[in-house]
Amino acid sequence: MIRGTIKVDTEICKGCELCITACPQKSLGLSNNINSHGFKYVELIQDNCTGCINCALVCPDSAITVYRQSKNSIKQNKKVTV
Amino acid sequence: MINKCEIEDLELVYEKPKTLTDTPMHYCPGCGHGVINKLIMEVIDELKIQDKTVGVAPVGCAVFEYRYMDIDMIEAPHGRASAVATGVKRVNPDKYVFSYQGDGDLAAIGTSETIHTVNRGENILMLFINNAIYGMTGGQMAPTTLIGQKTSTSPFGRSVKNNGFPLNITELISKLDGAFYVTRHSVHKPNSVRKLKKAIQKSFEYQKENKGTCFIEVISNCPAGWGMTPLKSNEWLEENLIPKYPLGDIKVPTKN
Numbered sequence: 001m002i003r004g005t006i007k008v009d010t011e012i013c014k015g016c017e018l019c020i021t022a023c024p025q026k027s028l029g030l031s032n033n034i035n036s037h038g039f040k041y042v043e044l045i046q047d048n049c050t051g052c053i054n055c056a057l058v059c060p061d062s063a064i065t066v067y068r069q070s071k072n073s074i075k076q077n078k079k080v081t082v
Numbered sequence: 083m084i085n086k087c088e089i090e091d092l093e094l095v096y097e098k099p100k101t102l103t104d105t106p107m108h109y110c111p112g113c114g115h116g117v118i119n120k121l122i123m124e125v126i127d128e129l130k131i132q133d134k135t136v137g138v139a140p141v142g143c144a145v146f147e148y149r150y151m152d153i154d155m156i157e158a159p160h161g162r163a164s165a166v167a168t169g170v171k172r173v174n175p176d177k178y179v180f181s182y183q184g185d186g187d188l189a190a191i192g193t194s195e196t197i198h199t200v201n202r203g204e205n206i207l208m209l210f211i212n213n214a215i216y217g218m219t220g221g222q223m224a225p226t227t228l229i230g231q232k233t234s235t236s237p238f239g240r241s242v243k244n245n246g247f248p249l250n251i252t253e254l255i256s257k258l259d260g261a262f263y264v265t266r267h268s269v270h271k272p273n274s275v276r277k278l279k280k281a282i283q284k285s286f287e288y289q290k291e292n293k294g295t296c297f298i299e300v301i302s303n304c305p306a307g308w309g310m311t312p313l314k315s316n317e318w319l320e321e322n323l324i325p326k327y328p329l330g331d332i333k334v335p336t337k338n
């Protein structure tokens with residue numbers, strides 16, 4: 001499986017949950033914590049993200065940055081640890 | 083929370099476009115305006131036309147988008163964005179010019195400007211954000227509001243008898259000779275976002291070739307005005323708005 005991960009800008013996130021629904025891997029959930037604006041923010045709740053960018057595409061506040069295992073390491077079938 | 087990630091050789095695959103400023107957006111949580119603003123800037127980033135693009139935003143919830151879009155922006159009076167964009171394009175034919183207008187703006191107070199801009203075939207991109215309501219002013223009925231849809235000025239639902247039929251202005255202007263490319267999209271799913279981005283790309287390419295008016299309607303949500311959560315609003319959009327305003331190309335350029 002291709003491995004990926006995301007970074008959420010927790011101060012920008014408004015907790016709208018659109019990314020949670022858009023994630024085919026069900027990797028995302030709302031945190032129990034709130035940011036300084038009073039919004040619960042999104043976080044990874046499973047380590048099965050594939051870096052498909054669906055969550056970032058639908059995020060109205062551009063709060064998500066996505067990373068993926070490089071093509072090189074996929075080719076070499078490198079072991080990854082998350 | 084899972085925050086430790088030690089994937090070897092991580093590659094950045096998606097980040098916020100560089101031409102979108104870091105200013106937090108004032109839109110309500112889950113509002114489609116944010117996605118559309120971001121997409122326009124992604125295209126401008128990729129085409130490397132930041133210093134060659136002028137946007138025109140009138141009154142409506144996107145009135146502050148000049149804070150987010152790091153390009154030259156002009157504010158237009160309500161309804162007049164396409165007229166202002168016409169002027170900008172005519173004196174700066176080398177610039178890429180777009181207007182960004184809500185349904186209250188483009189299809190109500192600005193109906194005349196909309197029709198005549200397209201009829202003249204002005205070489206601009208008109209982005210029409212249809213959320214079937216006046217979002218900014220507190221959720222009043224718009225020309226695009228559906229039959230039966232409750233708004234603050236149609237508390238029992240829009241009725242044909244009192245309010246007439248929902249106005250499908252995009253189909254209307256598509257019949258005009260000046261309309262070169264007319265298409266309808268949404269941003270409620272990852273794939274719809276991808277398709278809209280392609281349509282914006284195409285429109286700027288057509289504009290470079292002086293083809294005439296490109297018109298993109300985006301069916302968007304207004305969770306605050308509709309009185310729904312963002313997730314519910316996207317479901318409602320899919321079940322109600324899209325059947326009335328079907329997605330896809332309405333007028334595509336003929337070959338040659």
Ligand SMILES: Cc1ncc(C[n+]2csc(CCOP(=O)(O)OP(=O)(O)O)c2C)c(N)n1
Nearest residue numbers: 141142143160184185186187215216217218
């Ligand atoms: C000349 C004039 N008339 C009325 C208004 C009040 N007004 C501000 S925004 C708006 C409607 C906005 O609706 P829409 O264009 O659909 O944008 P949205 O907020 O839904 O994105 C109205 C009527 C105004 N600002 N100027």
Ligand code: SF4
Nearest residue numbers: 023049050052053055
């Ligand atoms: S990148 Fe894809 S898999 Fe990873 S969290 Fe986002 S939507 Fe889910």
Ligand code: SF4
Nearest residue numbers: 013014016017019059
């Ligand atoms: S879509 Fe964006 S703003 Fe909404 S919950 Fe996800 S990260 Fe937060």
Ligand code: SF4
Nearest residue numbers: 110113143217304305
């Ligand atoms: S009022 Fe509606 S259109 Fe305006 S920002 Fe809020 S959700 Fe978006």
Ligand SMILES: [Mg+2]
Nearest residue numbers: 184185215217
């Ligand atoms: Mg509107």
